[in-house]
Amino acid sequence: MNTVNTNEMTQQFDNMFMAPARAFMTLSVDYAEKMINAQMDASKAYTDTGIAQMRQMMNVKDAEGLRSYMESQQNVAKELAERAKGDADKVVSLQQDFIQKSQKLTEDNVKQAQTAASKMSKTA
Known part of the structure; x- marks a missing residue:
């Protein structure tokens, strides 16, 4: 096998298998x-x-402060x-984007x- 055929086969292997795998891994990462x-x-x-709420609770000193806190x-x-709704929407959006890009x-x-x-079939 000559060097031209080996280089061509290597390039075809990269194009067919490795490049798509790298592209999918990039998308996944x-x-x-x-x-x-x-x-x-x-x-x-x-x-x-949560921390802000704990600090606010620590500042309660009387019934009025407790009422205000509550x-x-x-x-x-x-x-x-x-x-929570915004966070859920963001996750759904990220998932949809990933699915669309991986399908493409x-x-x-x-x-x-x-x-x-x-x-390859034409050259064979």
């Missing part, structure tokens, strides 16, 4: 990074809210519910493989 960052952001927001809890609960990648790879197979 990007998706994982976005999901981890979203989870870390949400976790920090919930933790900060009233503020309705707003906190509302904000947390809105945050798969379609492109199938087309490329069909084209390569067609060329």
